[in-house]
Amino acid sequence: MKSASNGSGPKIGFYICHCGTNIAGTIDVEAVREHAAKLPGVAVSKGYKYMCSDPGQEMIAQDIRAQGLERLVVAACSPNLHEETFRKAAAKGGLNPFFFQMVNIREHASWVHEDKAAATQKAEDQVRAAIHRVRFHKALEKKRVPVHPDVMVVGGGIAGIHAALTAANAGKKVILVEREATIGGHMALFDKTFPTLDCSACILTPKMSAVKGHPNITLWAYSEVTKVEGYVGNFKVTVKRKPRYVKEDLCVGCDACIDACVFKEAKFPDEFNQGLSKRKPVYLSFPQATPKVVTIDPKTCIQLKTGKCKMTCAAACDRKAIDFGQKEESKEVPVGAIILTTGFDAFDPKRHEYYGYGRYPNVYSALEVERLVNASGPTGGDVVLRDGRRPEAIGIIHCVGSRDEHTNKWCSRVCCMYSLKLAHLLKERTGAQVYNFYIDMRTPGKTFEEFYDRLLKEGVQFVRGRVAEVNDWAMTREEEGRLVIRVEDTLAGFVRRIPVDMVVLSQGLEARKDALDVRRIFNIGCGSDGFFQERHPKLAPVSTFADGIFIAGACQGPKDIPDTVAQAGAAAAEALALVDAGHVEMEPNTSRVVEEECSGCKSCVPLCPYSAITFDEAKKKASINEILCKGCGVCAAACPSGSIRQNLFEDDEIFGEIEGVLS
Amino acid sequence: MTHHDKKGAGRFEPRIVAFFCNWCTYTAADLAGVSRLKYAPNTRVIRVMCSGRVDPQFVLDAFSRGADGVLLGGCHPGDCHYAEGNYKTLRRMRLLERMLKDMGVSDGRFRLEWISGAEGEKVKTVVNDMVAKVRALGPLDLPGKFKDWDSELEGLARSVHASSKEAAHVR
Structure with a gap:
């Protein structure tokens, strides 16, 4: 290896950023600057309060021109944040940015360190490594790759709907993929939205029809993404279109087949109504389902299970839309950007056994109550309990599956507010005494606190304390035949037993059960809470570490509808910025084969996950397709003759760093 | 372990070279920073795009230049940004570990860890744990050992030379 210790190499400029006191508070920046100034090859060594600011960048550009600097090293924050900034500063001074x-x-x-001396020592070592390395750098150019103009949105809840419409309105072709039979997501389940109490369906369904009617949107409901290949700007996505056993282009959703089904009575739990009502094997999720096409459930349809049905449904369809022979289809589409809006799962309240969900019929999940109070729900909005009674007292228990060491540690952000909304609706519909059991009331949002005030004035009872248990063991006559909520009232300072007829469990929000599988398909990350990980919590909240793949809505973390819509708009804007540019610039960190040194051993060929390496049998040499190469460097590490070089991560450069940190 | 607890002045501070993959472990270390977690200041981080870029020679070179430990951080199996680079890392490093053992570099001086971009906390615990363990092992000082071995060899060469001369003289 070439020695890095002679002074005859290229002229190096070194700059250390104080970052206000972020760096200078813990690291003796002046000592590091002096240390760097003495290193061989360093012609300029300067410090500045904020290197990333305009004057900081200008200083670099001027020094490059005035001093004829040939290499640039900046000690500052993470390259994930400002590498591009300083590359541009180098270019501005006329230096190749690499x-x-x-x-x-x-x-x-x-x-991350408190000991100033040790942190300074570490900084000096790392600076030395960079100065040793940078002399080996080569002039490189970013590759420009054309971008496919179409956008894919995965998940048809309010986030996906809004993102798809935004991109489509900008003139882009959008493919919206939805797993369920209809778009609408969780928002379609709600009767009212907090804190304005406007009708959820009235604001959502026009957007659903807009999706269906938009000339730029292709809606693939009842479909799932199974594979994503390619890279930013040039993805190839495989979508599985599940069979509905109904021809989507022929069905008009007239319900004739549903009426004609051999099952005269609906007898299977209706998923849309959270199992509170029944449906037939052939069904439409809800009247405004989009696309308005019926679906046949293969698990319950006699024809699909046994092949021995009279098929009265097919006979009843005058458009001959029913097709029992329909097969799963797989489609491959090219897109330039992908927006993931796959939403959340509500916490399963069965996991908190002591609240009696699934054991006592009158303990409901909040989603069930959303359907129960809904005018288009199983009871037409009439709050009737499973045992046919009307509740006179109702207890709403907050933080079920939130802020809990044993299940989910996070605050789900929406439960306080939707609990207030349900309290209002239940009181309005039943006139019952309504109790809210809360840990803390969290109402940070526009007119949220005012809504809480309104509920206080409406006479809803608030008890501060985490409920210990819900049971039906009566201790007094008043408690007989009712549910008893045991709770420590932490404001009053004693334990209470409150008899009620109905318990509502305010479920928290969790990542989708299959979020881990989905993130693998899209090659993005999940946080420790299971939600998709954004590229930067503040500055890149809808981007991911996979360029060209964006996230919005509750798949990134619990959030309410306004925040979800705002993020969806942001993700659409990011996707538009990408596809509208027409091309992307790729990091030039690809690998290449130095042909004269290649021994033709073929070790590298099977290692490449992108099949970018081919072997020329005539020349007996390997060669790397620069467009297919994604720059991992696995081949460079494996090449026994050292003939594969990874740009920006050449052996000389890395050995230079090792020598630098240890010298 | 806190580094600033420097009551025992002259306590051995191991030097650990850390190769972190850009997408998971380097990002996790960034996250540890943003979260202001505090951990031992003994690592020196070298960024690579994928843990699969790490040539076993890098590890050997680090030891031979005086590192007391080498830490290699990559994405969890199944989560590699480049699909399967970390499996190749695992394969290589298992072999390297055997070799290091034969060379007398004890267990714990080389460590392969899977740390995802969300696991800032894990960067802290892994670094602290490794620093404590390598500190307990003491300095490795391969450069010093190389010197010793060189001088031993020189001595040996000298004595061989001298005895062959002697033999020639006798003859």
Whole structure:
């Protein structure tokens, strides 16, 4: 290996950022600057309060021109944040942007260490590594790759609907993929939305029809993404279209087949109504389902299970839309950007056994109550309990599956507010005494606190304390035949038993059960809570670490409808910015084969996950397709003759770093 | 372990070279920073795009230049940004571990960890744990050992040379 210790190499400029006190507070930046100034090859060594600011960048550009600097090293924050900034500063000074190396002394040093001497030592070592390395850098150019103009949105809840409409209104072709038979997501289940109490269906269904009618949107409901190949701007997505056993282009949703089904009575739990009502094997989820096409459930349809049905449904269809021979289809589509809006799962309240869900019929999940109070729900909005009674007292228990060490630690953000909404609706519909059992009331949002005030004035009771148990063991005559909520009232300072007729469990929000599988398909990350991980919590909230793949809505974390819609708009804007540019610039960190040194051993060929390496049998040499190569460097590490070089991560550069940190 | 607890001045501070993959472990270390977690200042991070870029020679070179430990961080199996680079890392490093053992580099000086981009906390616990363990092992000082071995060899060469001369003289 070439020695990095002679002074005859390229002229290096070194800059250290103080980042206000973020770096300078823990690291002796002046000592690091002096240390760097003495290193061989360093012609300029300067510090500045904020290197990323305009004057900081200008200083670099001027020094490059005035001093003839040939390499640039900046010690500042993470390259994930500002590498691009300083590459641009280098270019502005007339230097190839890849003659630059960044040293992360903030996230990896000043923010994580308290011992000033040790942090300074670490910074000096890392700076030395960069200075040793940068002399080996080569001039490189970013590749420009054309971008496919179409956008895919995965998940047809309010986030997906809004993102799809935004992109489609901008003139882009959008493919909206939805797993269920209809779009609408959780929002379609709700009667009213907090805190305005406007009707959920009235604001959602026009947007659903707009999706269906939009000339730029292709809606693939009852479909799932099974594979994503390619890279930013050039994805190839495989979508599985599940058979509905109904021809989507022929069905008009007239319900004639449903009426004609051999099952005279509906007898299977209706998923849309949370199992509170029954449906037939052939069904339409709800009247405004989009697309308005019936679906036949293969698990309950006699014809699909046994092949021995009279098929009265098919006979009743004058458009001959029913097709029992329909098969699953697989479609492959090219898109430039993907927006994931796959939503959340509500916490399963069965996991808190002591609240009696599934054991006592009158303990309801909040989603069930959403359907119960809904005018188009199983009871037409009439709040009647499973045993036919009307409740005189109702207890709403907050934080079921939220803020709990044993299940989910996070606050689900929406439960306080939707519990208030349900309290209002239940009181309005039943006139019952309504209790809310809460840990803390969290009402941070526009007119949220005012809504809470309104509920207080409406006479809803609030008891501060985590409920210990719901049971039916009566201790007094008043409790007989009712449910008893045992709770420590932490404001009054004693344990109470409150008899009620109905219990509502305010379920928290969780990541989808299959979020881990989905994130693998799209090659993005999940946080420790299971929600999809954004690229940066503040500055890139809808981007992911996979370029060209964006996230919005509750798949990223619990949020309410306004926040979800705002994020969906943001994700659509990010996707538009990408596809509208027409091309993307790719990091030039691809690998290449130095042909003269290749021994033709073929070790590298099977290693490449992208099949970018081919072997020329005539020349007996390997070669790498630069467009297919994604720059992992696995081949470079494996090449026994050292003839594969990864740009920006060449052996010389990495050995230079090792020598630098340890010298 | 807290580094600033420097009551025992002259306590051995191991030098650990850490190769972190850009997408998972490097990001996790960034997250640890953003979250202001505090951990031992003994690692020196070298960023690679994928843990699969780490040539076993990098690890050997680090030891031979005086590292007391080498930490390699990649994405969890199944979560590699490049589909399967980390499996290749695992394969290679299992072999390397055997080799290191034969070379007298004890267990615990080389460590392969899967740390996802969300696991800032894991960066802290892994680094602290590794620093404590390597500190307990003491300095490795391969450069010093190389010197010793070189001088031993020189001595040996000298004595061989001298005795062959002697033999020639006798003859």
